[in-house]
Amino acid sequence: MFTANTARVIGRSVPVMEGAELDGARPDSDAAPDVASLLPMLRRIVFSRVGNEAAAEDLVQETLVKVLAAANRIEPGMLEPYAITTARHVIASMWRSQDTQRRNQHRVVGMDHVDAPDERLLKEEERAAVSAALEHLSEREQQTLLAHEVSGQDMRSLATELNTTAGAVAAQLNRTRARMRVEYLLALHDAEPPTDRCRPVLYAISGGDRRRQREVDAARHVLECELCAKLSEPLLERRPEGENEITIRIQHDADVVRARKSARELATRLDFSRTDLTLIATAVSEIARNIVRFAAKGQVYIELVDQPRPGIRIVARDSGPGIPDIDQALADGYSTYNGLGLGLPGARRLMDEFTLTSEINVGTTVTMTKWRTEG
Amino acid sequence: MDEGPGLVSILRQGDNLIASIHTALDDSEMVRFQRNLIEQIGRDRARGVIIDVAALDVLDSFGARTLRTLAEMARLRGAETVIVGIQPDVAFSMVALGLGTGTVHTALDLEEGLAYLGGTHSLPAPDGTEPHFRP
Structure with missing residues (x-):
């Protein structure tokens, strides 16, 4: 040739x-x-x-x-x-x-496995990241983790050694693993968290602890902090979302349709009436559109709740400019783009509960709930 | 057409255009549909437009507004618009939201819509001139 x-x-x-x-x-x-x-x-x-x-x-x-x-x-x-x-x-x-x-x-075809040129480098990096992550743990945590994961010592004998219960050891191991994952990712990306809030937020996400996540307002921080947004992705992937919740990133027009479809699907499981399903989907459509219009980036979190009654709760967060005058934004007919001014007030009318918090240059959070009517 | 396959179909029947929306459209698709339909009204010299929204499970403020402007633009282009097939639940949520279709005519289904347009078209213009204003 x-x-x-x-x-x-x-x-x-x-x-x-x-x-x-x-x-x-x-x-x-x-x-x-x-x-x-x-x-x-x-x-x-x-x-x-x-x-x-x-x-x-x-x-x-x-x-x-x-x-x-x-x-x-x-x-x-x-x-x-x-x-x-x-x-x-x-x-x-x-x-x-x-x-x-x-x-x-x-x-x-040669049957011997030939190392790819980058493979060793990757292994090296991984080893460095793991040991860097280990260093962030206390000595006791290190020992417990290694005894369990590497030496294969079971929880019960660990518990007698440490003079505590097997449950406590398991909980402690879970926390240690969660921190280990975060430190490993930080070392792998060679990054130091830019704020004091990053570590607690990442630990909470990594541990999958809902209550703790709410305490540190993890969702909002992830929207604001680029590093945490990047690192939280692999952490969230680990734990598949529960059946009764879903998070949709909102950035483009098409995401609005995705959000309202997901809301409808989730609500269908609670046997909402057809009319209510449409009301919920419409309300989600309105608030998701507001994110695209005003904030460019945000997320809609939808979950089914059963306290005090079965219902669906939608939390829409964005990291946009914030709303200067909330009363005005919630008034009928007030519109900053060429809309009908029915977005927020409309969504409020469609749902049973509606709260809006907004901070200038930080972002806006809309929380709204629809309860299932009995019978 | 640039709106992908199967989202919307616009068929011509006599003097009328029948536009059926087959699936949920996002905002930009909605605006594209609006533009295409207005163009086609001019191209086909349509006198009536039927927009079938039976497949839409949500008509929110943007969707309703787009349909309203679409009808107004069509009117300026000399065609009358009828919106047909708004689902009962959608109608309910539109009312709850405080939305309407304004002065746009609506009909229960395609058949009613065609009947309405047929009725308005068959009115002979007084002196044989075009009954509609064309820009």
Whole structure:
């Protein structure tokens, strides 16, 4: 096969070949231009049979060389058919050799596992991250974790050793693992949290502790802090969302539709009436649109609640500019974009409970609940 | 058409265009639909437009507003619009939200919509001129 380099050389040298020292070629002045004029036709023939452009160009060049070499043997006027036939043969022989190669492929596969060049580096990085993470734990935590995970010591014997109960050891191990995951991610990204709030928030997310997450207002912090947003993703992936909750990121128009569909789906499980389902979906649509319009980025969290009654709660958070005058925003007909001014007040009318908190340059949180009416 | 396959279909029947929305549209798709329909009104010289929203499970403030402006734009282009197929639950939530379709005519279903448009079209213009204003 020819490289692109050869291709260029031949393509350019053909038209000016008078007296060129091509082996076997007569210094015939019109044979060479003839061959060059075959190029477009050959390209067409070969390209139509071979999809890969680079391979096709190689074949065209190979054909040209064969035709050139034979140019002095070909009767005048027969150059074109000769070239076509040659091209076909060249293509056929390429296919044949590909077939052979494919047939024999499995025989030349090496069974030894060869380390990819980056594999060792990745392992190295991982080891460094793990040990960095371990250093952040207290000595007692380290020992307990290693005894359980590495040496395989069971909870009960650990508990007697530490003079406590197996449950306490398990809880402690869970907390340690949660912190370990966070520290590991921090070390892997080579990052130091920008604020004091980051670590507690990440620990709470990593541990999957709902109450603690609410205490430190984890959801809002994740919206504001870029590092925590990035790190919380793998932490959240670990723990699949429960059946009765879902979080939807809101950024584009299409997310609004996604949010209201998810809300409807979740609400269907609680046997809301069809009308209520529509009301809920409409309210979610309105507040999700507000996020896209005003904040550009945010999330809608939907959960089913059963205290004090079965219902659905929607929390929409954004990290937008905030609402300067909440009373005005909740008044009918007030609109800052060309809307009907029914977004927030409308959503409030559709739901049973509705609270809005907003802080300038921090963001807005809308919490709304619809209770299922009995019977 | 740039609105993807199957979201909306716009069919021509005689003087009327029948636009059926097949699935939930997001805001930008809604606006694109609005633009396409207005263009097609001019291209097909349509006199009536029926918008079938039976497949929509939600008509929120933006959706309702878009339909309203669409009808007003169509009117300026010389075509009358009828919105058909608003689901009962959707109607309920629109009222709860404080929404209406304004002065846009609505009908229960496609058949009623066509009947309405047929009735208004068959009125002969007094002196044989175009009964509708065309810009």
